[in-house]
Amino acid sequence: MSKVxxxxxxxxxxxGTLTFQFTRNGKPTDGFLARFHGELVAYENRCRHLPLKLDYDDGRFFSRDGNHFLCQTHNAIYEPLTGLCVQGPCEGESLKSLKIEVIKGYIWLVLD
Ligand code: FES
Structure with missing residues (x-):
């Protein structure tokens, strides 16, 4: 296990959202953090429809009403707290969640 x-x-x-990169199995991988209803969540930045980032490298993940994550390519809509796609071409699939910990005010990504 390692922490970043x-x-x-x-x-x-x-x-708010924050994008980051990490290495998994030797491959660079994109992730993002978001705060929704006070909770911090982190997912791989990879849509479940096609292997594309949800944002266009502009850090915009939330829908206009702020209630969901929105993939900008084909408008898949995900629940922020669960990562479940509730509407769109990958409905029923989920974003890959990432384990995070907050220690002394800093957010750490925990990798197995
Ligand atoms: S790539 Fe995300 S909905 Fe198609």
Whole structure:
């Protein structure tokens, strides 16, 4: 198990997001953090429809109403707290969640 520091919890306000990269099995992998309803969540930044990032490298993950994550390519809609796609071409599938821990105000990505 290894841990990678990815940011400060205090920097992520409600509705805020932060993208990061990490290495998994020797491959660079994109991830994102978000705060929704006070909770911090982290997922691989990879849509379940096609292997594309949800954002267009602009850090925009939330839908206009702020209630869901939205894939900008074909508009798949995901629940922020579970990662479940509730509408769109990959409905019923889920974003890959990433394990995080907050220690002394810093957010750490925990890799198996
Ligand atoms: S790539 Fe995300 S909905 Fe098609």
């Amino acid at each position: 520091k990815i940011g400060r919890a205090a920097d992520l306000e409600e509705g």
